Amino acid sequence: MKKPIIFLAAVLSVVLFTACARPTATVAPNNFADALRTARGKTVTFYGWGGSTAVNSWFDNVVAPALQAEHGITLRRVPMNIDEILNKLTTEKQANKLRGDIDVIWINGENFYTAKTQGLLYGPFASRVENFTRLIDPQAPDTNFDFGVPIEGMSVPLGRAQLVFVSDTARLPVFPASAQALLAAARANPGQFTYAAPPDFTGSAFVRNIIYEIVGFDAINNAPAEKEAIYNVIRPALDFLNELEKYLWEEGRTYPADTPTLSRMFAEGQLLWTMSYTPLYAARKIANNEFPPTAQTFLFERGNIGNTHYVAMPFNAPAKDAALVLIHQLISVAMQAEKLDVNNWGDLPVLDLARLTAEERTRLQGVDSGRGVLPVDELLRRRLPEVHARKIAIIEELWQEHVLRR
Amino acid sequence: MRFPRLRAIIFYSFLFATSAPVLSLVVLTVSAAWRYPSLLPTVFSWRYLVSVLAQDRRTAEALINSTLIAALTTALTLLLAVPAAKALGLYQFRGRQAVKLLVLLPLMVPGITVTMGMHLTLIHLGLAGSIAGVVVVHTVFTLPYATRVLINVFELVGEKYEKQAAMLGASPRMILTDVTLPMIMPGLLSAAIMSFIVSFSQYITTFFIGGGRILTVPLLLVPHLQSGEIQVAAVYSLLFIMSTLASIALMEGIVRKFYKGAYFLQT
Known part of the structure; x- marks a missing residue:
């Protein structure tokens, strides 16, 4: 028995003391043509939320083979939440680690604000991505601002999301098309409506959508990002949410912790509605038999909040050339069309339809968006902007103080 | 009855x-x-089973990594825990009680705190993002369990048999292989199984130190759990349970083969 132990000790010490060389930073390519040339044969790593098989499958089964076939680059997707990615990058910055593990991250909103101000991102790089300069509208609000934060070429839009509500025509004949109608519907069906408690991403967006309904987007958008000022502006909306609370699930004593729970309660028939920040979500759930075939997506008459999600590069991305090519590939017409397909992901495209060729436009418009959802042009027409990332945390705090813990 | x-x-x-x-x-x-x-x-x-078991190449990679890391962690843990437990269980020295308590410290301090600190050190050592780094950080969390189990075993067994063997002329090597190890084998097995399971189920530590380069089963499981894709999470959970059970059965089998139960201390 002693020999195996000595053997194990030997193996362990070999494993422990390999890979001790200190790598140095990589040089970024100056233009897209250089990137294409040097990136061939490399591996590019994409880090992002990995909780959806549909999203994962778009990356693994659509993007990765195309990237390999067209540019000879291997894509490695690592499921990691953005909080953990930013933690990791912060530690690496502290340790002055110039050659990291991550080439491309999936990011937006508050996290983009944090990453940009902490110097965790590489860039500006957007102008070096060919498809970005060719296919994306430089004037579009979401090309320039991410939740009110100036982008300045530090990230490239990947897709557009929008808050949608889902109900069941078989159980609720008329869907509430405004905050007041929602209150009436909740009063008529006590205990059958609720929303996920902020800071859940979707629950938080719902609260902001109610604020838009009650006090208007401009009021909150113009308010300074200070707690006192925001409280004064959104007070009527918080009062409304407290009025609504009486008729919610469990009489609002508690709220579901996250939106997946909300959706499960809707799927199980406990609730009359659910919501999602993925506009074609209902189609996938119907196709999976998780939602009844009579489920239907709807919006408030005055519109729902939408946001755009982006890809960016960490300051210590090891393969910046391959990262540029991956980002180029992600926003190509073919990939965006596959992404819109509800059988893959069902995420709205970021491309400027006016810049596409007739053939490319047909490709994008011929995509199957599934059952129980709204047409893409209606979604984009009834789409409201997000407020500044810093205000979101303040609103969430005020909700917890004045609605949850009242 | x-x-x-x-x-x-x-x-x-x-x-x-x-x-x-x-x-x-x-x-x-x-x-x-x-x-x-x-x-x-x-x-x-069958969709969920197919997508996890057949369509995702990461599943196999994660299973291999998880098993390899847990096996190396178990080996490193026992290598450190056996001498430490023997010293703490059998020898009298100043501060022995304090050290016995301090052994449990990694379980009392929140894991994330320990991990964040170690991450910085491991980056400097060039071990972040490697299997070795993950093994080291897992060992920090398996050592307390293994050491506690083995301290009790050494206290129970004592050193009289070792002394007797020495008096009868056994070499230190023979004492180790023919006396000490067989006597502590049940405890050693428990400690090994404990370490294996603790290592296998690590999530946050693998995340930070592996930096996403090292994929293990919990790393694939947890995102689906958080997003409510419970069927996919269930497939990974079953895979998790089955591979730990299989590994434990293998460990028990090997031990029984070598020791045939002849010297087993009846506990």
Whole structure:
């Protein structure tokens, strides 16, 4: 028995003391043509939320083979939440680690604000991505601002999301098309409506959508990002949410912790509605038999909040050339069309339809968006902007103080 | 037995309580729709099993990594824990009680704190993002369990048999292989199984130190759990349970083969 132990000790010490060389930073390519040339044969790593098989499958089964076939680059997707990615990058910055593990991250909103101000991102790089300069509208609000934060070429839009509500025509004949109608519907069906408690991403967006309904987007958008000022502006909306609370699930004593729970309660028939920040979500759930075939997506008459999600590069991305090519590939017409397909992901495209060729436009418009959802042009027409990332945390705090813990 | 029926009731309710969650996991892996208030799923689908087991190459990679890391962690843990436990269990020295308590420290301090600190050090050592780094950080969390188990074993066994063997002329090597190891083998096995399971189920530590380069089963499981894709999570959970059980059975099998139960301390 002693020999195996000595053997194990030997193996362990070999494993422990390999890979001790200190790598140095990589040089970024100056233009897209250089990137294409040097990136061939490399591996590019994409880090992002990995909780959806549909999203994962778009990356693994659509993007990765195309990237390999067209540019000879291997894509490695690592499921990691953005909080953990930013933690990791912060530690690496502290340790002055110039050659990291991550080439491309999936990011937006508050996290983009944090990453940009902490110097965790590489860039500006957007102008070096060919498809970005060719296919994306430089004037579009979401090309320039991410939740009110100036982008300045530090990230490239990947897709557009929008808050949608889902109900069941078989159980609720008329869907509430405004905050007041929602209150009436909740009063008529006590205990059958609720929303996920902020800071859940979707629950938080719902609260902001109610604020838009009650006090208007401009009021909150113009308010300074200070707690006192925001409280004064959104007070009527918080009062409304407290009025609504009486008729919610469990009489609002508690709220579901996250939106997946909300959706499960809707799927199980406990609730009359659910919501999602993925506009074609209902189609996938119907196709999976998780939602009844009579489920239907709807919006408030005055519109729902939408946001755009982006890809960016960490300051210590090891393969910046391959990262540029991956980002180029992600926003190509073919990939965006596959992404819109509800059988893959069902995420709205970021491309400027006016810049596409007739053939490319047909490709994008011929995509199957599934059952129980709204047409893409209606979604984009009834789409409201997000407020500044810093205000979101303040609103969430005020909700917890004045609605949850009242 | 005076109350055979009561005994049976207790036995079967325990059996049910332990196996029901696993059974529901099995059913979950193929249930496409399981709505309240139906007792069983209304729509079945192989989709989740296929997507995890056949379509995702990461599953195999994660299984291999998880098993390799858990095995190396177990080996490193025992290598450190056996001498430490022997010293703490058998020898008298100043501060022994304090050290025995300090051994448990990694379990009392929140794991994330320990991990964040170690991450910085491991980056400097060039071990972040490697299997070795992950093994080192897992060992920090398995050592307390293994050491505690082995301290008790050494206290129970004492060193009189080792002394006797020495008096009869056994070499230190013979004492180790023919006396000490067989006597502590049941404890060693428990410590090994404990370390293996603790290492196998690490999530945050693997995340930070592995930096996403090292994929393990929990790393694939948790995102689906958080997003409510419980069927996919169920497939990974079953995979997790089965591979730990198989590894434990293998460990037990090897030990029994070498020691045939002849010297086993009856505990």
